[in-house]
Amino acid sequence: MDDLLREFLTESSEHLDTVDTELVRFEQDPNNETILRNIFRLVHTIKGTCGFLGLPRLEALAHAAETLMGRFRDGMPVSGASVTLILATLDRLKAILADLEIAGTEPAGSDDDLIEALDRMSAGEVPAVAVAAPPPPPEPVLPPPVERELKPGEVSLDELEAAFLAAPGPDDEPAPLPAPASIPASMPAPVAAPVAAALAPVAATPAPAPAPVPAPAAQKAEAPAPAAEGGEVPGKVQTIRVNVDTLEHLMTMVSELVLTRNQLLEIARRHEDSSYKVPLQRLSHVTAELQEGVMKTRMQPIGNAWQKLPRVVRDLSAELGKQIELVMLGAETELDRQVLDVIKDPLTHMVRNSADHGLESTAARVAAGKPARGTIRLAAYHEGGTITIEIADDGKGLDLAAIRRKAVERGLASQADVEKMTDAQVAKFIFHAGFSTAAAVTSVSGRGVGMDVVKTNIETIGGVIDINTQAGRGTTFTIKIPLTLAIVAALIVRAGESRFAVPQVAVLELVRVDPAAAQKIERINGAPVLRLRERLLPIVTLTSLLGQEATEAETQTGFVVVAQVGRQRFGILVDEVFHTEEIVVKPMSSKLRHLSLFAGNTILGDGAVVLIVDPNGVARQVSQSAQAGSIPAEMEAEEVEAGEAGEAKTTLLVFKGGNGAFKAVPLSLVTRLEEIDATKVEWLGGRPLIQYRGRLMPLVVADETIQIRTEGTQALVVFSDGERAMGLVVDQIVDIVEERLDIEIAAERSDLIGSAVLRGRATDIINIAHFLPLAYDDWARGPRRPTKVARTLLLVDDSAFFRDMLTPVLKAAGYGVIAAEGAERAMAILSGETRIDVVVTDLEMPGRSGFDLVAAIRAAGHPIAGLPVIGLSAAVGAETVDRARRLAISDLVAKFDRSGLIAALTEIDAPSLAEAA
């Protein structure tokens, strides 16, 4: 009996979940008989089983609910209130089942309240319809199974079955066999039920009556129909329940088997004439099939995790008084059951959040000109070896201002930091524990628990969560879950010294490239590309992605692995391609999980550990370096500005200099990158020089520990200003990165501005101003303008980085520079002793902007009000220009445009000098 009870518990709770979902669907589509039948049948099953097992409370409840549903079937109109009542009944059933599971017996208590309400509801309509022959309302309270056979419900079941299972003849004998007989028969079938039921509504809808197809058959087997005894059902889906641990163990063993097989294959590859080739081949096939089979047992459609959501949303919709539509796409996307379990609760939570916080009230929506009914969209799909799940609402979007405020209040970040952060970064604050901006705590959410748990849950399975929010348009959460614990086919390649595995799902094709052959790699400003069937394919070399040096020759020959991630296509250049192999993805060590380029590691047939390249990680890098690398220098400045306006990113050139330390310099300051023959370096008066483009260019080492090479090639970063050029000697040029620049540690050394974390590496940002005078003693003194009167310039910029960067440039142009970090300080300086001749100010500053400052200057007294002002702006739009003109700003210069700034200053100088004369 114990086993039977356990079976019953699992089965019933699955049935109830299905009924939940189906009821919500039914409410929206009350004329759909298929759904109703489905619901009716499930409830009936529960009722029947309860009677058999002697669970009077459950039975009475189920019976009352069934009666009401019988009314629906007979044509009673479906109302929201009645569905709510049935849902409440289902909840009570679940609660009783839960107690039953713990205690083994039904808990004491009365359900008269619900039964009465249900009866009243069904009775209310009886006279109106009166089709059902035996109106059952008076007797719902009879609990004991004794009277069962006489119950009217039984009759209606047969009717029901006759109706929708008309086709399979042997089943519909309306024999009033005692229910008990049917129970053992239905026992082996329970799994079929939820699966079939979950998928059936769609699949089975068109074919209810004429079909002996598996779906109805499964339904049949599952109903406690008397006739289910004798194995007569032809297409019956046989299922058994298996403990998950058993499956897990099986999975592990299969993984080991795959590895061993791979080792055998590796050995066979080396021994040509072995007689065991044939059996080995056979073993290989069997293993592959076994593996596939075991994998399948672990996969479940994500729809299983979504099953509860329609009900959740329906209840929320009632509770919050909002109209909410839930759209679910890609429910059939399969994923590992373990992963499914972990994301189930986070998903529910996020949908609740979207309903409560994301969507506005109906009134607010209408006022904003949106459809009154808010939409929550759930979508799941496979993408390049990961599963992406999106939860999107079309609500008001996150209140970023409130989040900023809250973050400062809670001490998560300083005001200054928060101001500097991008919206995307600010949005991430909602993942902090206890973070809530909800004005009111509702029973649904707003208590500040949850999103941090969601994030943690997702991260434990190696997933990533991202937010995209648009004010007034909605918020989208994107969850990416890698397919860990899985066996994947991978291409084994070699790059440099090491081998790597590239998951085959992302690989489209392989192209051999050779400078001598038809397919060769070409370069646009250093960025490698490949012509592939009349299209240009951006190429990255795996070695350079991994921060290793690649010689020119190496980047000419090899194989291009053409990969596609999302809509992005790119080629990965590797030195050699070996073969494909089924690999067991082992998760990356916790110490290495931050490396986005790798999805995990595996052990190959020969016992070596290789890293699995993550095509998504590569794709991200490709798009970044492609942006930074392939654009001509002038455009780059614009690119930087565009980034500056949106995300405040700076493109930096990263190189190695001095003891392997990483250093960086803003790419906008760099003129060229060179690799010169080390023998070309000449020494004049103890100083290294090279002949460069017909002139002598002095070389300066980026760090004292760097030795200028005497053989091979020497990497140089060339800076130039007018006709002068300087070569900065570095060990190796590593990368070009585009990142937000947060100088974390202000350096005490004059050759460094500070340190920042770039791509997860601590990197020193060098101060070019320190090196220029080393190359030319007079660089800083501005020898080209010997006649110039020293004029004093006030530089206002909130960013220390830009102040430090521009100061030497302006000094070199012959100005005395006073720097101020904000409008207040600038006004204080202006009204002070020092005579200021010209003001250069950043227009976008937190707090009082540059415009405010200029307005203040214009409003000030005589000498100050007339000062020439140059505005620095990241984005120059029509509005900015207009505003600048009204404030009599002499010139607007892009933030990185040094020569533009100097030119603007010269222009100002000319007339003002004339005036002075």
Add this chain to the structure above:
Amino acid sequence: MMKPANSNAAAAAAAKDGATQEFVTVFVGETMFGLAINRVHDVFIPTGITPVPLAPPEIVGLLNLRGRVVTAICLRRRLGMPRAETQGAGMAIGLEQAGETFGLVVDGVGEVLKLGPDTHEAVPINLDARWRNLALGVHRLDGKLLVILDVDGLLSFGAERAEPTAA
């Protein structure tokens, strides 16, 4: 007896209680270190290490130890010691933490020592901060000092580094 400077020092506390403890001794250069024997799962010669590009400097790479992927950590680099002049094959100590296996690469492995509280000393305060955080105490041996290392401390690095890029 002096109180151990390092309060998380379970081992040191145990030593104070008078129980003798067993340590696996390992060498890096001239220095001898001790690791609590109950944490040592394996001693093996690391071969076929796959380097991990872009990894933290402490990590030598990954290797296959009887079908398990082991993250090899260089004790020398972990302690910020200078690079060895001669790069020998070395030995590795298999450690486990939170279900993961790590291999601590050392220059050599010595005998197992059973040591009582009588030779135990707190970590000298003038040690390098990095060492102070990783050491649980020092044992005075004949002609040598044995620095007892905190295994969990050794393996807890990189977590803070993982954050910024993961976000």
